[in-house]
Amino acid sequence: MKTGSTGSRAGEGGKRGRQKRMPRAVRERQMLDAAVRTFGQRGYRAASMDEIAELAGVSKPLVYLYLNSKEDLFTACIRREAAALTQAVRSAVNPDAPADQQLWDGLRAFFEHTALHPDAWAVLHSQARTVGEPFAAEVNAARAEIVAFVTALIGAAARAAHRDPSLPDREVAGLAHALVGAAESLAGWANTEPSVPAKEAAATLMNFAWAGLGDLMEGRPWSPPA
Amino acid sequence: MKTGSTGSRAGEGGKRGRQKRMPRAVRERQMLDAAVRTFGQRGYRAASMDEIAELAGVSKPLVYLYLNSKEDLFTACIRREAAALTQAVRSAVNPDAPADQQLWDGLRAFFEHTALHPDAWAVLHSQARTVGEPFAAEVNAARAEIVAFVTALIGAAARAAHRDPSLPDREVAGLAHALVGAAESLAGWANTEPSVPAKEAAATLMNFAWAGLGDLMEGRPWSPPA
Amino acid sequence: MKTGSTGSRAGEGGKRGRQKRMPRAVRERQMLDAAVRTFGQRGYRAASMDEIAELAGVSKPLVYLYLNSKEDLFTACIRREAAALTQAVRSAVNPDAPADQQLWDGLRAFFEHTALHPDAWAVLHSQARTVGEPFAAEVNAARAEIVAFVTALIGAAARAAHRDPSLPDREVAGLAHALVGAAESLAGWANTEPSVPAKEAAATLMNFAWAGLGDLMEGRPWSPPA
Amino acid sequence: MKTGSTGSRAGEGGKRGRQKRMPRAVRERQMLDAAVRTFGQRGYRAASMDEIAELAGVSKPLVYLYLNSKEDLFTACIRREAAALTQAVRSAVNPDAPADQQLWDGLRAFFEHTALHPDAWAVLHSQARTVGEPFAAEVNAARAEIVAFVTALIGAAARAAHRDPSLPDREVAGLAHALVGAAESLAGWANTEPSVPAKEAAATLMNFAWAGLGDLMEGRPWSPPA
DNA sequence: TATGAATGAGCATTCATTCAT
């Protein structure tokens, strides 16, 4: 809904060619859209402010006036898209549902969101991992938030399963990292290969994560609730 | 002009300052080492040929003489490190062992290798994902090789489990991607957090992948063979 | 559209934030004040119109509306501050007093004024010397006026001393330049070093100028009249 | 002798148009010459690296390779020209001569040097006074060295004149500042007005400084020794 | 085999200045 996949919104009238005089908030969103797209496709270093400004339909000075610097612009992209993604996942999950249901819902939302906003996903996933850049903290924070979310999910599920003692914390953290990594990888796979729908990707991962390869091989897949 | 018989101290003696006249193969390896290190730490765009040349202890023109261009140099890094990694994994796996043993051995080798060569791993994993760059093909090929390896492994295991019909090919491919992604993510986690040994990372992943979260929660973890 | 009778608090009341609707003369003085301060502290090139406008508490277009361009603004600063300085000096000097008294009074006024308005002095002295800039003429004119004043002073004194032939014009001009330069340098010194009061600076210069180093060394300083 | 007033040294042959492949030291001197000229004529901020590079007959990257940054380049100019000027003055003064002789010799050397290298003098005097710039320290150091030299001279003269107690230190420092300022001002005057030879400027200042205006008016000028 | 010298092209950033309201 916000990452500029939708080219030009119809109805604003006429010629195209550099719309003039819009309120700051609108221009800022246009710039962020353009930036997400450019950063997503070229990477942070390779993206040029010229290209972003042009794609946003404004002059470069305006970009600087509103967003300060390339680094700040990128940080703003990260923040916006990370918030959008976590929001999408969070609002798809019912915290009172059983653990596998929660996971299933979250994964579906995740794959749907990443499929819908591939550039945003590229910014978060591929481009942002670069070490040494000053925004590394921002990116890691975003990822850490997701991992923490999953960690809590798994931990709660484990406790709910009456196990005592439950899994050690470090084990749980490791599992969360593994799960998130698997999801990231599958998201890339689903977007690259022609037509792997979000639901199928989610199902594959759910099978993998919940039943385990061992069960799958024995013909005991996990099956979607409800 | 001056035919240097022993003008400068031969061999490794002395202060270190810029060794002269060594065979091409050696020089090339020095350059690749420097390049992997620099690319791994800075990323492709941020790494400068100046820095690489200096770290390699040679002049820039020599780098160009031997390795042609920044792009070619990076491609060479990818190729070398991808080969090293796949070689490490492959040679740890006995194709006649049971599937879970094979997976276990492969994972251990993977985590050990990435822990041992973090810059190489960074080049393969983080830095190389950048789309749009001309070497994307090379990187994808390397990853595809690993995925194919895992795919074959899982496929064989499934067939060996007497299931009929076995899992559909696309499902298997998806599982392989998930597994590889989980491994990649865990490798980053193991290297970042203080002191998660390769073996533990491998065990965590093996548990996750083989037994599944469901089993784990019920207290039925996978246990290492032998 | 809305005819602002007393919509916003009139006069000086309230928080300070951007006073609306004041007479042009007042606004102009605010701008010049801000400009003198900024130019004095940053220099002509380094000062930005943004900073000046902000310091003046108005928007940039207003500055342009009233003062046309950066160059014109700077010229206006020069003119205002040069007039203030010469006025201060002139009005301190009684043209009927003896020459040394006139010089003494003028110097004191000069050092007092520059100590009181360091930014104005910086604009006149340091920042404005830049050759090549289009306002060089204005600055030189201001300085020339002071030199001419001193020249006249010295010339009159010489003639009054019954010397015949009096000092040649060029010699007098040179002396005036020397005296002005010495005063400028001492003004900088007095303002930089901690606590050299204007009066002391004036006395030092008066001694130097009137008695000469030779006399000083022989123990024959000039002593203030009255 | 070193500030590029002399356009192109004859004898290096032929076409002009970007001499190729010269040793680093030579190129560096060319760059400094060009920089002194440009900074002297335009000022620090207004001078562009492009212009300097072009005037030096090299490409901009080479300037950066050899001299690092605009700031460093300017600092190098200051250092070189300050050293040249102080050297010129120092080597003209015989420390065993009487004080007025020393002053006379020093002043002559000063006016000759500044007349010979007007751009260098502009860099030292006009352009460099800008406050807030990072090289202010360098410039002030250079000026402080000259002032210290003059201070020592005056102090020694005072002591040699058997006066007891001699002038207080602060008084001496003030006199030195006044003298240096007068010299600076006269240097500008001598260079601006058509044809005031160095010797005449020196004589004017010497009269002013040594005899004092009072003596001059009474017809008792200082007369050159020897 | 190996390098000091050199550059074309691009990039992030800033600034004085102007519309349209």
Place this chain on the structure above:
DNA sequence: GATGAATGAATGCTCATTCAT
């Protein structure tokens, strides 16, 4: 009388790449 929105044109600096030796 006053301003939010917007830009053309520089400017400092870096980098991959190549000669000439």
